[in-house]
Structures are given as C-alpha cells and as structure tokens.
Amino acid sequence: MTELRRDPITGRAVLIVPGRNARPSEHSTVAPSASREPDCPFCEGCESKTPAELAVIAPPGREPNSPGWQVRTIPNRFPTVETEVVGSGKLSPVPFPFDAEVVSGHHEVVIETPRHSPQLPYLPLEQAVRVLRMCRDRTRHLLGLEGVGSVTLFENSGPESGGSLWHPHAQLVTLPSLTPAIEEEVRGAARFREQSSVSCAFEEVSRAEASDGRRVVVTTRRFLAFAPFASAVPYELRVVPMAHAPSFANATDPEVEELAALLPSLLRALLAVVPGASYNLVVRSPAAKQVDPDRYHWHLDLYPRLVRPDGFDLGSGLNVNTVPPEVAAELLRAERGAKR
Ligand SMILES: [Zn+2]
Numbered sequence: 001m002t003e004l005r006r007d008p009i010t011g012r013a014v015l016i017v018p019g020r021n022a023r024p025s026e027h028s029t030v031a032p033s034a035s036r037e038p039d040c041p042f043c044e045g046c047e048s049k050t051p052a053e054l055a056v057i058a059p060p061g062r063e064p065n066s067p068g069w070q071v072r073t074i075p076n077r078f079p080t081v082e083t084e085v086v087g088s089g090k091l092s093p094v095p096f097p098f099d100a101e102v103v104s105g106h107h108e109v110v111i112e113t114p115r116h117s118p119q120l121p122y123l124p125l126e127q128a129v130r131v132l133r134m135c136r137d138r139t140r141h142l143l144g145l146e147g148v149g150s151v152t153l154f155e156n157s158g159p160e161s162g163g164s165l166w167h168p169h170a171q172l173v174t175l176p177s178l179t180p181a182i183e184e185e186v187r188g189a190a191r192f193r194e195q196s197s198v199s200c201a202f203e204e205v206s207r208a209e210a211s212d213g214r215r216v217v218v219t220t221r222r223f224l225a226f227a228p229f230a231s232a233v234p235y236e237l238r239v240v241p242m243a244h245a246p247s248f249a250n251a252t253d254p255e256v257e258e259l260a261a262l263l264p265s266l267l268r269a270l271l272a273v274v275p276g277a278s279y280n281l282v283v284r285s286p287a288a289k290q291v292d293p294d295r296y297h298w299h300l301d302l303y304p305r306l307v308r309p310d311g312f313d314l315g316s317g318l319n320v321n322t323v324p325p326e327v328a329a330e331l332l333r334a335e336r337g338a339k340r
C-alpha cells in the first residue's frame, strides 16, 4: 500500500512504498554486451517469469506471452503504486499536523527489445520507433483511465540511475493527481504569463533558447534539443516539440519517428562525452482535465547521473552544477558533428 505523506512544515510530498527494496537487482556496474542473460526475466524466452503482458508489438500469429515479440508491456511486479489497493481509504486518520493518504494507480514496464543488449542509444531505428510508439500509446491509454491524473514515463539506465535491471526498459507510473513536478511547471508557466503576453511559456523559452543558440544542441524539423539555461545537473538536456501539444499522448507518428532518431543520437553524444554515464529520461503527462491544454507543452528531459547531491545541495535546496549548460551544449554539438 502506497502512502502519500506531506511534510507538516514545507508541504513537500513523499511516497512511502514499503517493501519495494525486495525487487531483484543486478548490481553490476558494467553494461552487458551479450544479447541474452539466463537470469533476466525480460529476455525473450522468459515470458513466464513476468506477469501477463498488457500490450505487445509482434508479428501476427504469435501466441500471447510467448517468444517472437518486438516490444512488450507488462505490469511492474514491484509497483510504486498498486492498482487494486486492499483496504483503500481505510488508512487510520492521522492527527494534526500530519497529512497522509493512500494512493493507487498503475505501474507498467515497457520492455524495449527481446535482447538483453544493446541499450536504447544503440537500438536500430525501426526498433526505437516501436519503443516510442508503445510508450506514446500506453501514455494515451493510461491518461484515458478513470482516476488517473498524471503519467510519469521514465527510463533508468546505468548503475547510478536508480534502476535495478540492465535489460532495456521504460516505465510508466500514474498518480490520481498531478505530480509535484508538473504542479511546479504549471505554477511557473502561469507566473511567466503574468510577465509576458505569450500563451505558452514552454514555446517562449524554446524561442529564446533558439535565438540565443549557445545552449542549443540540435534543431530538427519537429524538435529543439537544448541544455536548459538553469540546468540542475551536468549535461541536462530538454527536447521540446515545435508544435504545441499538452501531452506525449498527442505526439503524431511523424514526431515519434523523428524523436526515435533524435533521442538515441543525443544519448550517444552524451556517452561519447561522458563514457559510461548513467542517466534518467523523463516525460511528464498531465491528464486533460488537470491542466489548461493551451498552457502545458510536453517535453522530454534527460538527467545524467554523474554526481550525487552532497550536504550543501540537500541543506540548501540548491543543485550545484559544475558544467555550465553552454559548455555542455558545445561539447555535445561537437560530438554530434564529429560522428554524423
Ligand atoms: Zn534481458
């Protein structure tokens, strides 16, 4: 049972998820090179070791939960939020000044390839397209379910990413409300509009980044990729679609195809500049009823995990970033130019 608790002073929310540390972990710090790993539940041929699939991309004629798939979505066996909460609403009332509620939702795993390696940066283009199409379609599906207020789509890669398995996979976690991260963006975008007349703060920032240019890594037909002005961590990147849409669920097929080429190329550039870098990828999607669709503009964030927060970061609430985003963008641009 997952509880959302709020700090009585700051109001900062945390999820208390008992028992999640029981999940299996590979612990190895070296990225695998073999295409099969006998103990991996996500490898092709181990379908019986996972919960039954929720969605699949596979050639016609394949039996469910058998080999022969290309991308496979399953429920997470160790969910951050549970779909069926036993005793939901029965949380014994917490006395003032404490605040806690039981939250339920969905936690899915998108297994990106039947093979144990390579990882997303090195998947063939047509496979990356399948992965992103599945992620978009699952986001769309989850946002349409009753009681879903937001979807967080993410991928952990590498030993410092917080992930527990190497086999390439993305995850989706829903909450009944907006996440604090989306709330902060929505609040910030509203504040932005008080100071300027634009309707979409995200587009205004993209325009400003594009015209400045120093933090831009690449501009494609449908996307802008840049190191944000106030990057919290070294080599942080944001990818924003040129066309306005409130959610990744709205991404068109041409956008998905273009992103499937762009994103791995950005990851390869990062891994060339910082070999072995762990990272997290994140796409936040609010449900339509939770935000004004003209005011939220979806985007993908890449957070390399090269440093751990120290006492000053935690104590001050400030991230110390030792790589200015202008430098990060220049190095990543140079790497992309060198390779392609
Ligand atoms: Zn595997």
Ligand SMILES: [Zn+2]
Pocket: 200, 201, 202, 203, 243, 244, 245, 294, 296, 297
């Ligand atoms: Zn917009």
